[in-house]
Amino acid sequence: TTRLVNEKGELGKKQRCFNDNGPEILKDSRATFANIVNTALENAGLEERIDHRSNKDRGLEALPTKNEGVAVTHMRRRYEEEKKKPIHERNLDIILPQLAQENDAIKIHNLELEILATEKLLQKLQKNNNFNFDDIRNKYNREKSTNFDDLFIKPHQKASEENLFDKLDNAISMLDLNQKTNDAIDQFDFEINKMKAEAERKAEQTRLQAIAEAKAEENRQAKVKAERKVEEQVRLRAITEAEAKHKAEAERKAEQTRLQAIAEASDQFRPF
Structure with missing residues (x-):
């Protein structure tokens, strides 16, 4: 807390200076805490000491890990619990987050x-x-x-x-x-x-999915082809029926014309 605390443990006003000089205050607070702890260790006759400085400032080659946070920590715990199971019973969808993998490598x-x-x-x-x-x-x-x-x-x-x-x-x-x-x-x-097994599993899933999609596309194209064939057959049948109807109509008109011509010829040569 950035609030003042009295001897009774009661919180007082909030100190606004932390808003402007947070990094410097935090650094000083860490140094003060390290001095208090080291003094206590020395008074207890122990040789251990702590150092609040970073690895870089201490001249160490060790790399710092990154804060994993609540979500990554939760996934790590789930992953650790999953590892306790036999391999064939594990849920391969529960994997170690990338940040946790990087920290483990560090x-x-x-x-x-x-x-x-x-x-x-x-x-x-x-x-x-x-x-x-x-x-x-x-x-x-x-x-x-x-x-x-x-x-x-x-x-x-x-x-x-x-x-x-x-x-x-x-x-x-x-x-x-x-x-x-x-x-x-x-x-x-x-x-x-x-990770390799997971990658292979996902690759196999991708391959099977690609095969399924290709099969579905093939079926779709076959369906479209069949529909087009039916449409073409319907179109040809309609054309044939139209042509037959037109031909029948033409023949009917021709027959009417012939019969009318015969009737007219009979009227012209009828004796009085």
């Missing part, structure tokens, strides 16, 4: 960056300190110990050792990234295959 990209950074860290540790991280991890898992001093003892490098162990501790906590990446890649492959 998450995979960022995860790959984290894995690459972890691998570089391990390589650096192996190169600078002459040890095999797999041996350390195996020994750590066997002994179920978090005391790295039992694994490495270098009294003359105590300061660098503590820094090294802090890095190792962070690296161990990220060991599941490879599995997460494999899962993400498998999921991505599944989505690609599903």
Whole structure:
């Protein structure tokens, strides 16, 4: 809220300055919030810290995801529920929205960056300190110990050792990234295959629809042709009937003329 809040939790007047200086106020508010949280974390003896700055301002290669909103989030949940069903029972009309697919691709990209950074860290540790991280991890898992001093003892490098162990501790906590990446890649492959299947299904529907439309057009043309043939037959029948009628009328008139001529000839040669 942009309204003032008193110690009783009651809302006061709305602050109009946010309308004109919203971005700057929001940036300052985020910085203030980050400082408060980090102070609380430090007072609690925790090493975690938050940073309100963007990835770009922090010099990170990780890409930011986009806000999916209520509609996309709802479709994602429906899609996730649909994925739990056997493939033959799934509703292929429920697909992951484009924005959600883009965000998933960004998450995979960022995860790959984290894995690459972890691998570089391990390589650096192996190169600078002459040890095999797999041996350390195996020994750590066997002994179920978090005391790295039992694994490495270098009294003359105590300061660098503590820094090294802090890095190792962070690296161990990220060991599941490879599995997460494999899962993400498998999921991505599944989505690609599903999209491919959906595209093939739609292409088949389009093909069948085109065949049906072509058949319908063929039937329509055949119907039009048949109707035209009937019309032509009716026209020819009408012409024939008209010609026959005209011929009969001509013959009737000719017969009348002949009979009239005979009658007239009889009157001229009748004796008195």
